[in-house]
Amino acid sequence: MTTTTWARIFAGLYQPLLWGGERAGMRELRRDLLTQARGRTLEIGGGTGLNLAHYPADVDLVLTEPDPSMRARLRRAAGDRAEVVDAPAEHLPLPDASVDTVVSTLVLCTVDAPDRALREIARVLRPDGRLLFLEHVRSESPALARRQDRAAAAWQRFAVGCRCNRATVELIEACGFRVDARTATWTAMPRILQPLVLGRATVAVQAEATRTAEAAPS
Numbered sequence: 001m002t003t004t005t006w007a008r009i010f011a012g013l014y015q016p017l018l019w020g021g022e023r024a025g026m027r028e029l030r031r032d033l034l035t036q037a038r039g040r041t042l043e044i045g046g047g048t049g050l051n052l053a054h055y056p057a058d059v060d061l062v063l064t065e066p067d068p069s070m071r072a073r074l075r076r077a078a079g080d081r082a083e084v085v086d087a088p089a090e091h092l093p094l095p096d097a098s099v100d101t102v103v104s105t106l107v108l109c110t111v112d113a114p115d116r117a118l119r120e121i122a123r124v125l126r127p128d129g130r131l132l133f134l135e136h137v138r139s140e141s142p143a144l145a146r147r148q149d150r151a152a153a154a155w156q157r158f159a160v161g162c163r164c165n166r167a168t169v170e171l172i173e174a175c176g177f178r179v180d181a182r183t184a185t186w187t188a189m190p191r192i193l194q195p196l197v198l199g200r201a202t203v204a205v206q207a208e209a210t211r212t213a214e215a216a217p218s
Contacts, residue, residue: 003160010160011069014048022050024188030054030105033134033198039100042124044089044117045107046070049077059101064092067160089117092124099124105134108168110161118175122203131177134198136186138167141195148192155192164192178204 018026034054043051046063047070055061061082065071068086075084087093089104089111102121111117121131139145148165155164173179181199 007067007160008069011048011067011073014070015050018050018189020188021186024186025184026186029134029184029196029198033105033132034103036132036200037101037103040098041101041103042092042094042099043103043105044092044121045104045110046074046078046082046084047106048073051103051105052077052081062094062099064089090120092120094124096123097126097129100126100129102129102131103133104131106136106162108133108135108171109137109163109166110159112161114166114168114171115175118172118177122176125203127203129202131172131201132199133168133172133181133201134196135168136164136193137169137195137197138165139195144191144195151192169197172201176204177201 030051031054034051035056037055037059039059041055041059041061043061043063046065049063061078062085063074063078063082064085064087065074066086066088071084071086078084085093089107090113102125104121108114108117125131139148145165152163152165156162169179169181179199179201181197181201184196184198186194186196
């Protein structure tokens with residue numbers, strides 16, 4: 001079976017595979033996070049549209065999704081609620097400082113170049129904008145982290161690029177964001193996916209970088 005064929009099959013399986021986890025608490029975590037969205041809101045990797053029901057009615061919503069099979073399902077789910085764009089997180093087709101909120105839920109684990117994606121997110125965010133994120137991450141338990149490492153290659157093939165052992169919060173902070181986050185557990189899902197982190201991040205170095213540039217001799 002080719003990678004493209006499996007990606008098309010996986011898009012159809014995605015919501016059934018997440019059904020138990022959604023009922024066991026993920027749906028509430030999505031709602032708690034996404035009610036914080038405001039203004040022009042960009043969601044990266046919109047998938048099949050599981051977040052759509054949780055956004056405030058007044059946000060101006062843009063959804064990106066690079067996978068064609070996922071994107072077709074996303075367009076059907078979104079209808080007139082949102083603009084759906086074919087774009088990877090590493091190359092966002094939006095102007096600098098044009099977005100109030102960026103949303104990433106279970107996406108940064110799949111991105112091939114997360115540092116580039118986070119730089120793009122920082123670029124499109126307005127100075128007072130924020131990134132809202134909900135991601136499964138590398139466990140703080142050494143034993144479970146070792147299990148994640150052992151399963152990582154097989155899981156990445158099965159889940160079309162998902163890295164179950166990515167230290168996402170550390171990546172966000174390393175890319176110049178200030179993070180306010182809490183941990184949670186994705187119950188009713190495989191153990192390697194259960195450690196979760198959710199919260200918000202703002203571009204911590206932006207104002208400092210601007211001041212430094214202004215103070216530099218010409």
